[in-house]
Amino acid sequence: MPVEIHRDMADLKADFTIDQHWDSYTDEEHATWRVLAERQVPLLKDRVVPEFLAHVDALSMGGGGVPDFRRLNEVLEAETGWNVVAVPGLVPDAVFFDHLANRRFPATCFIRSMEELDYLEEPDVFHDVFGHVPLLLDPVYADYMQEYGKGGLKADGQGALRRLARLYWYTVEFGLTRSEDGLRIFGAGIASSKGETVFALDDPSPNRIGFNLERVMRTDYRIDDFQETYFVIDGFEALRRATEVDFTTIYARMEDTPDFAPGEIAETDTVLHRGTGRYHQGKGRATA
The missing domain is CATH 1.10.800.10 (Aromatic amino acid hydroxylase)
Known part of the structure; x- marks a missing residue:
């Protein structure tokens, strides 16, 4: 058929x-x-x-x-x-x-x-x-x-789907975790991709930043290529705890805050690896 x-x-x-x-x-x-x-x-x-x-x-x-x-x-x-x-x-x-x-x-x-x-x-x-x-x-x-x-x-x-979609993207699709054995993949978009499985962990190009709920929901992402930034959580319990909050107040607080570009690093970020951006620069797509 x-x-x-x-x-x-x-x-x-x-x-x-x-x-x-x-x-x-x-x-x-x-x-x-x-x-x-x-x-x-x-x-x-x-x-x-x-x-x-x-x-x-x-x-x-x-x-x-x-x-x-x-x-x-x-x-x-x-x-x-x-x-x-x-x-x-x-x-x-x-x-x-x-x-x-x-x-x-x-x-x-x-x-x-x-x-x-x-x-x-x-x-x-x-x-x-x-x-x-x-x-x-x-x-x-x-x-x-x-x-x-x-x-x-x-x-x-509540008109907040754009914010929530970013949370899904950077956790369920492209999330990383941190353990005693180093960084590990859990996002499906990485785990089902031969190329991104290597890129997300090994390539020096992308940023790897500690997970922060509001930071994630303010960060744009790429839908047509490897990510410029990956967010790293300390395990599923940490993810659940971080999202067991009243999102209504978070949406209100973020209403007038600017978004971050996919490759941008903020002063308040916990930077685990500052990427070179070389991969996306080579394609004329870097946004840092």
């Missing part, structure tokens, strides 16, 4: 979900998943938070082909009460937040072609499932994701 069946709007339900149609994946599509997983898992060793790869194994998401969401949900629901639901692509903000607030992770179910292994303009099933789903087995992270969804529903009525 053509890939479009995994993005078919014809069977779209009221909550913007569709059927995964797992039986319709072709041998080539399963092979694409295997190539991506088999090169990413070894690369992530000693680079990603240890829970991640342990949960990849627990969910049998390695080299077996595109996972069946029904099998994933049997494990997820039993452990943390989460489910993966299939969607044809990006969904409206309110729908996305409602899914998260009810412990449902919306995941696209189409997969990139072999010609697009290293770069895809939109999230596919490898990014959404391999990148995001393993950490939903971690109880603290799973709770954070649900609270983020609840916060999104509230922010939607």
Whole structure:
């Protein structure tokens, strides 16, 4: 079957979900998943938070082909009460937040072609499932994701979605943690990318800055390339504590404050590594 069946709007339900149609994946599509997983898992060793790869194994998401969401949900629901639901692509903000607030992770179910292994303009099933789903087995992270969804529903009525989107970007998508063993990846946008897995930890170009909630929500980001700045937290408990606050007062306090460019460093930052900016300067994109 053509890939479009995994993005078919014809069977779209009221909550913007569709059927995964797992039986319709072709041998080539399963092979694409295997190539991506088999090169990413070894690369992530000693680079990603240890829970991640342990949960990849627990969910049998390695080299077996595109996972069946029904099998994933049997494990997820039993452990943390989460489910993966299939969607044809990006969904409206309110729908996305409602899914998260009810412990449902919306995941696209189409997969990139072999010609697009290293770069895809939109999230596919490898990014959404391999990148995001393993950490939903971690109880603290799973709770954070649900609270983020609840916060999104509230922010939607406060004109603060731009601020909250930055929090998601710099934690769920491109977050780093700090431990006794050094910096580790937990963001799905890094964990599902061969290039950014190396860039985020090893390259001298980007800034690596200690996590501060308001700083993060004032910082713009790149959607078309590696990040100029990564924010580093001290673990999932620290992330949950930092975001267990009344965001309403924070939004009000930030209303008239200027934003930071993606590569900018502030005087008040806890700078773990001041980047050279060379990567983006070479492309004429540096914003520091």
